Amino acid sequence: IMENTPSADAKLNAIIRGARTILEETSFQNAARIIFDQCRGMTGAVSGYVALLSDDGSENELLFLESGGLPCSVSPELPMPIRGLRAVCYETGKTVYENDFMHTNWTSFLPPGHVAMRNVMFAPLNIGGRTVGIMGLANKPADFTDGDAEIATVFGELAAIALLNSRHLELLNERTESLERALAEVKTLSGLIPICMYCKKIRTDEGFWTQVEAYLSQHSELRFSHGLCPDCVERFHQDFLDATGEDDRTNR
Numbered sequence: 001i002m003e004n005t006p007s008a009d010a011k012l013n014a015i016i017r018g019a020r021t022i023l024e025e026t027s028f029q030n031a032a033r034i035i036f037d038q039c040r041g042m043t044g045a046v047s048g049y050v051a052l053l054s055d056d057g058s059e060n061e062l063l064f065l066e067s068g069g070l071p072c073s074v075s076p077e078l079p080m081p082i083r084g085l086r087a088v089c090y091e092t093g094k095t096v097y098e099n100d101f102m103h104t105n106w107t108s109f110l111p112p113g114h115v116a117m118r119n120v121m122f123a124p125l126n127i128g129g130r131t132v133g134i135m136g137l138a139n140k141p142a143d144f145t146d147g148d149a150e151i152a153t154v155f156g157e158l159a160a161i162a163l164l165n166s167r168h169l170e171l172l173n174e175r176t177e178s179l180e181r182a183l184a185e186v187k188t189l190s191g192l193i194p195i196c197m198y199c200k201k202i203r204t205d206e207g208f209w210t211q212v213e214a215y216l217s218q219h220s221e222l223r224f225s226h227g228l229c230p231d232c233v234e235r236f237h238q239d240f241l242d243a244t245g246e247d248d249r250t251n252r
Contacts, residue, residue: 006042011151014038018158028166029063032159036066036135039123039155043148045137046070047115050159051080052125052133053090058082060134068139070115089122090131095153097121097144119144123156127164135159 006014018035025031032050040048046068051060060080084106088096098104099119110117117138125133135156140148193215194203201209213224 005147006151011042014042015154015158018155022158022162022165025162026166026169028163031162031166032063035155035159035162036064039135039152040066040137042151042155043121043137043144044140044142045121045144046139046141047117048135048137050125050133050135052163053082053131060086063133067115070139085120086122086134086136089124089134093124093126093129093131095121095123095149095156097149099143101138115139121148121152123149123152125156125160125163127160132160133163 015038018038021031021034025034036048036050040046047066047070048068049065050063052063053059054061059082062080082090085096085098085101085104097120098106101107101117101120115138119138119140121137121140121144123135123137124131125135135152137144137152195201195212196203196209200212202212202215203209204215216222217224
């Protein structure tokens with residue numbers, strides 16, 4: 001089967017569009033779909049999917065599946081164990097492909113009702129030296145080539161960057177929301193506060209006069225404990241001191 005090889009300009013434009021997607025899309029699922037479609041168009045693949053490695057590392061968690069119009073009755077909810085050719089992709093962290101897939105032993109791993117696959121290619125999503133997901137491509141009318149593998153590798157890298165970017169944005173949003181909640185709980189005082197020059201009571205916005213500690217407690221995070229300074233002890237509690245015989249008035 002003859003194939004039309006994408007020109008260098010077409011490849012560059014597709015990569016640029018994929019890179020722009022990382023900046024424009026905050027959702028990894030949206031970004032991954034756009035990048036996948038660009039890769040599918042450049043390689044000539046008809047079917048495929050993007051999946052991420054589960055937390056325990058035992059299987060793929062399907063993000064989306066493109067059957068390419070071919071019959072497929074497999075539920076996307078079914079587990080996708082790490083085995084067969086995609087296991088090779090995970091183990092090596094490199095793009096792998098097989099052009100005679102239906103005549104390999106790997107077909108035994110396909111569940112009943114799975115879309116028929118003439119050929120298959122898997123590109124890794126590598127972050128920090130670890131493969132955290134894969135981009136699967138299948139059913140190219142012609143054979144996959146090393147050139148296709150190079151293209152898929154680049155788009156796999158773009159998808160990995162998009163995944164990392166979305167995770168950073170999620171973490172940033174969580175911290176921003178946490179900070180906003182904390183700031184909402186903090187009460188601050190500003191402006192002029194009307195206070196009595198004699199008794200030191202403060203006039204509220206409603207026109208009532210209230211004790212300083214009550215006003216500050218209502219408008220800030222301050223809490224008060226009550227005691228007596230030496231001057232007030234001398235002024236108001238001399239009788240108490242005389243009765244108890246306590247003369248030490250320091251550190252009160």
